[in-house]
Amino acid sequence: MAETVSSWFASLNSLYTPLSSHFDAAKSHKDSVEARLNYVIGVYRMFEIGSLRHGTGIWRHSDADYLASLKGGRPQSSTTMLNKVRDALIGRFLNTTISVRSPAVVCRFSDCEVEVVPGYVADTTNGPGYWIADPASTGGWMKTYPEAHNDFVNSVNKKVGGGAKTLARQLKVWKYERDVPVSSCYLEMRAAKYMEGQQSYVSIFDLYLSLSSIYSANLAAMNDPTGLGSRFTACSSDAAKTVALSKLSTAVSRSYRAFDHYQAGDHAKSIGQLKLLFNR
Structure with missing residues (x-):
């Protein structure tokens, strides 16, 4: 036919x-990443966002994305936040390539790639909202409501x-x-x-x-x-x-x-x- x-x-x-099993490796790194950020910076919670969460991930291309809700005051520049998160993770994962790719910090583990999007709570009246780095503006901020x-x-x-x-x-x-x-x-x-x-x-x-x-x-x-x-x-x-x-x-x-x-x-x-x- x-x-x-x-x-x-x-x-x-x-x-x-992608099959759910394709992301088991990425999910296995989540707790250690969160623990490190909580120890160095302080984290309210870290949860999955992005295409995998939405069910629109692409096999061989989509990474596991997490939003890390950070404690403390929001700095004037989002670059400061990204670099702080990057440096905290480099200090823990010595053999892993870790770099900034706004609005995320990318961890290239040997078995997968994990993107951590750090942010600060921006709003709770309309559901959880967060200030994250604006990829179109160096040092800038944008507000996002991933769950909405x-x-x-x-x-x-x-x-x-x-x-x-x-x-x-x-x-x-x-x-x-x-x-x-x-x-x-x-x-x-x-x-x-x-x-x-x-x-x-x-x-x-x-x-x-x-x-x-x-x-x-x-x-x-x-x-x-x-x-x-x-x-x-x-x-x-x-x-x-x-x-x-x-x-x-x-x-x-x-x-x-x-x-x-x-x-x-x-x-x-x-x-x-x-x-x-x-x-x-």
């Missing part, structure tokens, strides 16, 4: 959906039968396989916001329209859809944005051709364009 667009998407989604963001994605995902997370994963696969310098979090929130306005999910149709909408927005920073936190920034620099827009333009063209062939009933040509889009 000839492969269809639907079956091709199903295979793509299955291939890039998770709730938003989950609510939209439920409304469209799982389509919000499926679309977010596809956008991230494109990002990683085409080496696009754009924030994974930005793509996930764009996908959820786009699907919020849809009544159902149709993979090839919504892939094209979501890519088109992101391109039409010129990768502009987007408002937090929960109305609580800072705006989501797409790229870390103007140079990265230029590269990302160029690759996004190509992605829009390929997704349109894939959709056009699909409408004409030519699944083989449609899949050919999808393979180009995702570098498969």
